[in-house]
Amino acid sequence: MLLVFLAAVAWSLGGTIARFISVVDPWTVIFWRSVWAALFLIGFMLLRDGARGTLAMFRAMGLPGVVVGVCFALASTTFVLALGHTTVANILLIYAAAPLFAALFARLLFGEVISHSTWVAIAAVFVGIGVMMSESLDPDVSPVGGLLALVGPVAFAFAAVLTRRHAHVRMTPATMLGTLFAGSFALTQAGSLAVGATDMGLLFAFGAINLGLGLACFATGARLIPAALAALLATFETLLGPVWVWLIHAEIPSVRTLIGGAIVFAALILHILLEFHRQRRRMRPGELPVPH
Numbered sequence: 001m002l003l004v005f006l007a008a009v010a011w012s013l014g015g016t017i018a019r020f021i022s023v024v025d026p027w028t029v030i031f032w033r034s035v036w037a038a039l040f041l042i043g044f045m046l047l048r049d050g051a052r053g054t055l056a057m058f059r060a061m062g063l064p065g066v067v068v069g070v071c072f073a074l075a076s077t078t079f080v081l082a083l084g085h086t087t088v089a090n091i092l093l094i095y096a097a098a099p100l101f102a103a104l105f106a107r108l109l110f111g112e113v114i115s116h117s118t119w120v121a122i123a124a125v126f127v128g129i130g131v132m133m134s135e136s137l138d139p140d141v142s143p144v145g146g147l148l149a150l151v152g153p154v155a156f157a158f159a160a161v162l163t164r165r166h167a168h169v170r171m172t173p174a175t176m177l178g179t180l181f182a183g184s185f186a187l188t189q190a191g192s193l194a195v196g197a198t199d200m201g202l203l204f205a206f207g208a209i210n211l212g213l214g215l216a217c218f219a220t221g222a223r224l225i226p227a228a229l230a231a232l233l234a235t236f237e238t239l240l241g242p243v244w245v246w247l248i249h250a251e252i253p254s255v256r257t258l259i260g261g262a263i264v265f266a267a268l269i270l271h272i273l274l275e276f277h278r279q280r281r282r283m284r285p286g287e288l289p290v291p292h
Contacts, residue, residue, distance in 0.1 A: 033211065129264060
């Protein structure tokens with residue numbers, strides 16, 4: 001539980017760190033963030049599994065692992081691009097809908113049964129996102145930020161469903177592959193890779209700590225607790241992220257973001273609590289609630 005909570009805290013710092021970076025070109029930011037994240041993750045895997053174990057994980061992924069990597073590259077890239085067009089709160093509250101998008105994909109792609117409560121939660125999420133996106137109807141507000149932010153949870157949800165269907169795909173090597181994809185594409189788009197020493201330190205934190213450390217903690221801790229509990233603890237990212245940028249950068253979300261985000265967050269929390277209750281009811285006496 002502590003590892004998953006620390007992952008949420010690390011992820012919640014992303015918007016705050018990004019607001020300190022003075023690099024104008026977002027593709028330069030994406031490149032260096034991906035480089036530092038990739039180096040951290042490969043070091044983590046070598047330390048945990050050794051060279052042979054790390055190589056074996058990459059070989060075992062196959063095409064599903066590559067697709068998961070592409071999804072992660074899309075999510076991490078559009079997150080940075082969206083920061084230039086909308087608030088951190090708007091992005092994170094839209095990201096909170098990822099678990100419910102995953103339930104919808106599981107139904108559409110693999111015919112998995114969705115409970116009535118999950119359908120209600122999915123409907124509420126679309127209503128909440130619609131409220132947040134309605135700001136783009138104003139002539140002074142660009143819809144680009146909201147649309148870019150929406151790519152992230154959709155990509156994450158598809159990757160989560162694919163990972164569950166292909167149990168041999170490990171999260172850490174697949175997402176490390178995603179950082180290589182994102183960094184390679186950003187290299188072709190960046191005008192210059194030159195950054196100052198202060199910005200390089202911030203980019204290290206943005207990649208290694210926010211992205212790499214968060215993923216390492218989550219990948220380790222989520223295997224030891226019920227899936228619904230892991231998802232519930234991960235929502236601290238959505239709670240803490242807007243608080244950091246409000247306290248440090250005085251970035252205040254709009255009224256529509258707060259209303260729509262409250263709808264999304266309430267639907268997510270209710271869905272996770274119901275799922276956690278179902279998991280506990282299915283347990284036999286004395287059985288530990290550990291997902292397979």
